[in-house]
Amino acid sequence: MKIVCVGRNYAKHINELKNEKPKKPVLFMKPDTALLPPRNPLYLPDFAQEFHYEVELIVKIGKMGKHIAPQFAHRYYDQIGLGLDITARDLQARLKAEGLPWEKAKAFDNSAVVSSVFLEKNAFKNLQDIHFSLKKNDEIVQQGHTADMLWPIDKLIAYISTFFTLKKGDLIFTGTPAGVGKMSIDDVFTGYIEGQEMFKIKLK
Ligand code: ZN
Numbered sequence: 001m002k003i004v005c006v007g008r009n010y011a012k013h014i015n016e017l018k019n020e021k022p023k024k025p026v027l028f029m030k031p032d033t034a035l036l037p038p039r040n041p042l043y044l045p046d047f048a049q050e051f052h053y054e055v056e057l058i059v060k061i062g063k064m065g066k067h068i069a070p071q072f073a074h075r076y077y078d079q080i081g082l083g084l085d086i087t088a089r090d091l092q093a094r095l096k097a098e099g100l101p102w103e104k105a106k107a108f109d110n111s112a113v114v115s116s117v118f119l120e121k122n123a124f125k126n127l128q129d130i131h132f133s134l135k136k137n138d139e140i141v142q143q144g145h146t147a148d149m150l151w152p153i154d155k156l157i158a159y160i161s162t163f164f165t166l167k168k169g170d171l172i173f174t175g176t177p178a179g180v181g182k183m184s185i186d187d188v189f190t191g192y193i194e195g196q197e198m199f200k201i202k203l204k
Pocket of ligand 1: 006007056085175176
């Protein structure tokens with residue numbers, strides 16, 4: 001399986017990192033080795049100094065497709081999860097400045113936290129009206145609303161599938177809202193969709 005991630009899909013997050021608003025979705029990928037195995041504690045690698053959490057709604061692909069039209073995209077997924085796109089921000093800044101690919105800062109081992117639970121898509125009345133959030137220790141640090149996505153899920157799937165065949169089990173990280181910040185040892189991160197706890201991880 002592969003993980004396709006969307007960058008810059010929420011306007012306020014684009015502003016906080018002083019990025020340009022993209023004309024097309026910004027895509028990058030993480031390999032399957034980026035998945036943090038379930039119930040494993042999270043250790044940060046030592047090749048960077050500043051690691052950021054980015055909470056993101058995750059779509060799990062249910063069947064293979066390519067060149068999927070937006071109006072049929074809903075047929076290709078049934079499940080919604082939540083996770084963290086962990087980012088070595090200082091390293092990413094250096095790579096960006098040099099115009100180099102982001103993988104070292106975004107796709108390293110254990111950089112993808114994925115909830116072990118996924119929710120049925122049909123449990124939501126409107127996929128563009130989902131609230132999700134992240135607590136760092138006892139403080140809510142990120143609050144997302146899918147209405148604020150620059151590209152909603154179905155448009156993302158259509159766009160992604162013009163470049164990459166999507167296969168059953170692939171995951172799409174749909175972008176992070178504002179509020180990203182630093183991770184430190186002993187921090188506990190808890191992610192919620194509509195108030196329901198989706199994951200809890202501790203940084204070792
Ligand atoms: Zn992200």
